[in-house]
Amino acid sequence: MLTPGGRVPPHITAPRRLAALALLAGLAAACSAGDGSGGYLAAGGPAGAAALTVEQLSARVGCDPRLQADGAGVRSGHCTTPDGDFVVTTFATRAGKDAWMGAAPAGIPHLAGDLWTVLSSRKVLDLLSERLGGELHMTDPGSGEMRVVG
16 A cells, blocks of 8 residues: 555554564574573573563563564564554574674664563553563664663
């Protein structure tokens, strides 16, 4: 669907951008080597606890995710809630998450837990962080350096 000016409306392109970023997560995880877990667990669980899944994280914010990527140690799902659109991504290893964080697009904020990230606008992430925890991160467009914001 195009606008009279021949452009794709923003409400259609946003999910496509989120889907592309979820695929980036899969590529980053596939390029990482080894376990590299370092003993980290999703959502700060106790030693020996299983990492939270895309479905479990999504349920905490009232979403039944539409899975977009599944394999190579990474899973992603797209959610639409009254808070807004976002992509939840989980990682099998700390190395996979670190690789994703290192390749995260500049200027796009994401909420990060031990073995998961949520990608969306700052407004949506601020709302979701109240229920998911994690830290808000963003790569500085000028320096390319990852930093905690908020």
